Amino acid sequence: MKISVIGTGYVGLVSGVCFAQMGNKVTCVDIDEKKIENLKQGIIPIYEPGLEDMTLENYKNKTLNFSTDVSSAIKSSKIAFIAVGTPMGEDGSADLRYVLAVAKSIGEAMEEYIVVVDKSTVPVGTADKVRATIQAELDARGKTIEFAVVSNPEFLKEGAAINDFLHPDRVVIGADSEMAMEIMRELYAPFMKHHDRFIAMDIKSAEMTKYAANAMLATKISFMNEMSQICERVGADINKVRSGIGSDSRIGYSFIYPGCGYGGSCFPKDVQALAKTAKDFGYNPRILDAVEAVNYAQKYVISNKVIAKFTEDLSGKTFAVWGLSFKPETDDMREASSITIINELTSRGAKVVAYDPKAIHEAQTHYLVGNEKVSYVESKYEALKDADALILVTEWQEFRSPDFEEMKKLLKNPVFFDGRNQFSKEKMAKYGFEYFQIGVN
Ligand SMILES: NC(=O)c1ccc[n+]([C@@H]2O[C@H](COP(=O)([O-])OP(=O)(O)OC[C@H]3O[C@@H](n4cnc5c(N)ncnc54)[C@H](O)[C@@H]3O)[C@@H](O)[C@H]2O)c1
Structure with a gap:
């Protein structure tokens, strides 16, 4: 099937690549010209295990293409996925501006029947808004063209996104047209060869399910x-x-x-x-x-423990931080606890030396920009040199079995705040660490 996926972020790129992997002809569209140019050069904008190889392979096979031209992509597609961001608006609601901008582009460009799929996470009732936006554009063009709007929330987990997409626990589809439901069934059939995991429902229930x-x-x-x-x-x-x-x-x-x-x-x-x-x-x-x-409140628990140990004024202190991404196996730092913890410590005068296997670039370019008290190093042990304590924030695998003797040698004090309860108090006491965990005295 010919598919366009509009929005080439974590969800859009992974979806596009996986649909292409099953033999569909996919165009991934984004308004970010640099991102699309990079993708054409084989530069993948995010870290996600397995994504790079599959992207390159499908791009080479021409099952996958990248474009900034939403109009041509729509004209040649039977299905158009909307996979743009739905960030939080000021009042906590989902900001639908990007979703509706895409809906408008679809209404401006479509020439024949198309299934428009909301894959972005959107509040109940959004499909109606998408439908109305497309219809308004068709009316303005004086065209009568049928189309369906379908809800297909995405459940992939960053860090395991490819596997989740290729082997989904479930595929939830909300539709009010049998034809659109059948098209979606056909599209997803190759992803559930062993076991039918297709869950069909009405649109509002699908939107609510996510x-x-x-x-x-x-x-x-x-x-x-x-x-x-x-x-x-x-x-x-x-x-x-x-x-x-x-x-x-x-x-x-x-x-x-x-x-x-x-x-x-x-x-x-x-x-x-x-x-x-x-x-x-x-x-x-x-x-x-x-x-x-x-x-x-939980994002302040670690910094409160640090303050309880070292006092409110942390000037002159240096803390090693292991892990910046919001979870392991991703470079995504959106809303990561590391941001709160680091800003809290540095605002009290401390210096932070941070290490993360994949997210340092994100910290430097987006999330900790301008925080001069933070420096970055290339290995977990380097971060420990002369630090007053270690703080573990993200449970990357490489932090699971560190060399405790080496750590003790490098740290100024053998003090360890563990934000993910990776070790036991008994074990850390054996190695001579003063060890603080969540939920243990
Ligand atoms: N990231 C996840 O793990 C995850 C999982 C499930 C669902 N979701 C949902 O999926 C949606 C997308 O999330 P994401 O993490 O992939 O976002 P993202 O920010 O990584 O990517 C969004 C992309 O959309 C592009 N874009 C914005 N407006 C556009 C337009 N008019 N035309 C074309 N491209 C446009 C942006 O340039 C960006 O590349 C959100 O609603 C999110 O809640 C995300």
């Missing part, structure tokens, strides 16, 4: 972080509590790790956007508001 999924995951994290706060106060150990409750199959082990808060491009904005939608419809979303409030 928000409900992210809100549920964020709730599990904030719930566990709240438990960790209670554990610290009553003298219990959250790691033991986690094992104790995770073994209950009704609860399960996933997403119940305590930590220094969730970040990323999805949970923070989606929880707030859903809360805003609820309020717009006259419902007070008490759980969602609490999930967000707990997460906000």
Whole structure:
């Protein structure tokens, strides 16, 4: 099938590459000319395991193309995916300006029947807005052309995006036209050869499914972080509590790790956007508001522990930070806890020496620009030289089994704040570290 994917970010590029991998003819479109030029040269804008090889292979095979020309892409496509960003607006709602700009371009360009697919995460009711925007353009052009608008929320996880897309847990499609539903079924059939994972529903339920999924995951994290706060106060150990409750199959082990808060491009904005939608419809979303409030506070837990150990004024102190990305296996730093922690420490006079396997460039160019108290190094051990303490923020695999003897030699003091509870207190005591965790005294 001929497909255009408009918006070539994490979701758009991964989707486009995976559809091409299945033999479709895909054009990935973006308004960012530099990004498209780079992609044509084989320069991939993001770090995502496996993405580079698959992009290069499909571009070489001509199943995948890159363009800034949305109009020609639309004219030759049977399906157009909208995969642009839906950032958080000032009032917490999802900003639909990019989605509706794409809808307008589609209405301006389309010449024959097309299925327009909302893959961006959008509030309930957005498909209606996309349909109205396209229809308004057709009316202005005096054209009568049929089209369908479909909701197909994306559930991929950064860091495992290719695998998630090629082997999805589920493909949720919301449509109000049988023909469009059939086209989507055909498109996704190669991704579910072993087991039908296609879940068909109405459009509003599909739009809501994405928000409900992210809100549920964020709730599990904030719930566990709240438990960790209670554990610290009553003298219990959250790691033991986690094992104790995770073994209950009704609860399960996933997403119940305590930590220094969730970040990323999805949970923070989606929880707030859903809360805003609820309020717009006259419902007070008490759980969602609490999930967000707990997460906000959790991002300060590590810096508060540092202050408790070293006092409010941190001038003259240097902290090594391991991990900048919001989670391992990605260079994405959107809403990362590292930003809050680092800014909090440096605003109190501390210096920070940071190391991350993939996200240093992001920090330098976007998220910590202008913070002169932060410097970057190329290895985890280099960050430790003469630092007053180590702070682990992102649980990259290379931090799982470090050489503790070497660390002790390099650090000025063997003090370790672990924002992801990677080690046990007993083990760290054996190596002579003063070790601080989340949810353990
Ligand atoms: N990143 C994730 O893990 C993830 C997972 C599931 C769903 N989502 C959702 O998918 C959507 C996209 O997220 P993302 O992380 O890929 O965003 P992103 O910011 O990485 O990419 C968005 C891209 O859209 C481009 N763009 C903006 N306006 C455009 C226009 N008019 N025409 C063409 N291109 C345009 C931008 O230049 C950018 O390259 C969001 O709604 C997000 O919530 C993201």
